[in-house]
Amino acid sequence: MKLLPLDRPDLIELVAGWLGKEENYKWLDFGNGVHTVTAVALKIMTQRELHLLRVYTPDDSDLPIGVCGLSNVDRRFKTAGSLWVVLGEKRYGGYASRAASKLLTIGFRELGLEAVGAWTVDVNAAARRGLERLNFTYIGRQRRCHWIDGRPYDRLLYDLLATEHRELDHD
Numbered sequence: 001m002k003l004l005p006l007d008r009p010d011l012i013e014l015v016a017g018w019l020g021k022e023e024n025y026k027w028l029d030f031g032n033g034v035h036t037v038t039a040v041a042l043k044i045m046t047q048r049e050l051h052l053l054r055v056y057t058p059d060d061s062d063l064p065i066g067v068c069g070l071s072n073v074d075r076r077f078k079t080a081g082s083l084w085v086v087l088g089e090k091r092y093g094g095y096a097s098r099a100a101s102k103l104l105t106i107g108f109r110e111l112g113l114e115a116v117g118a119w120t121v122d123v124n125a126a127a128r129r130g131l132e133r134l135n136f137t138y139i140g141r142q143r144r145c146h147w148i149d150g151r152p153y154d155r156l157l158y159d160l161l162a163t164e165h166r167e168l169d170h171d
Contacts, residue, residue, distance in 0.1 A: 001056055001057060001058065001059050001095060001098055001099065001102070001170075002056065002057045002062065003054035003055070003056050003068075003099065003102050003103060003106070004054060004055045004056070004057065004062075004064070005046070005053075005054060005055075006042065006043075006046045006053050006054070006055060006067075007046070009039075011055055011064060012039050012042050012043050012046070013039050014055075014064055014088070015042060015053075015055060015064075015067045015088070016037060016038055016039040016042050017088075018066070018067065018086050018088035019036060019037045019042070019067070019086060020036050020037075020038075024086045024088075026148045026149075027120070027121060027124060027127070028084060028086075029146070030071070049073060049075065050071065050072060050073055051069055051070065051071050051073065052069060052070040052073055052080070052103065052106065052107060052111065053067060053068075053069040054067070054068055054069070054099070054102075054103055054106075055067050056068060056095060056098075056099035056102075058092055058095060059170070063089075064088070064089075065087065065088055065089040065092040065095060066085065066086055066087040066088045066089065066092070066095060066096060066099060067085070067086050067088065068083070068084065068085040068086075068096070068099045068100050068103045069083070069084050069085075069103070070082070070083055070103060070104075070107050070113075070116065071084065073107075073111065073113070075111065075112070078112055078113050078114040078115070079113060079114065079115045079116065079117070080107055080111075080113055080115075080116045080117065081117050082117055082118060082119065083100060083103070083104065083116050083117070083118040083160075084118070085097075085099060085100045085130070096130060097130045097133050097134060097168060098168050098170070100130070100134055101134055101165075101167050101168040102167065104116060104134065104160065104165050104167075105165065105167045108162040108165055113162060114161065114162050115159055115160070115161050115162070116159065116160050117157070117158065117159045118131055118136055118157075118158045118159070118160070119142070119155045119156060119157050119158065120155065120156055120158075121146050121148070121153045121154070121155060121156075122141070122153055122154040122155070122156055123153055128156065131158050133168070134160065134165075134168070135160060135164050135165065135166060136158035136159065136160045137158060137159055137160065137164070138156060138157070138158055139157050139158060139159050140156075140157045141154050141155070141156055141157065142154060142155040142157060
């Protein structure tokens, strides 16, 4: 598996396409009511220190299969407000947690972060399992704040300290 920067127009377009699909964006929140991200917005995100974004590949190929990110990175306070992952090519299930783990390693080692937050919608059991596999700790619930198809859901809040992070091995 490789983590690749979003530094080419074709990668940015590909990722924007994944993020523009309802099956993906319904679980996301990029702030101020923004759920979908255009290619232009994604390009801007790649140029700001507020985000660390990487495309990931399977073990045996350079084919981009998903994207992971740390958002709301604050180097002064050594935190990232949110870890998120989207599997763009669904036939490659099982890579999302490994990609997130590698991105966390970059955040903790290269950016010097001390804590990373994450959240998931309470009905997304797969995301909960993924966060637990990454050693995130459940820290609370934000109630009725995430809307999907006109229905409110709770967000489950998690965090991970640098001292708690262990990069996942290849399974």
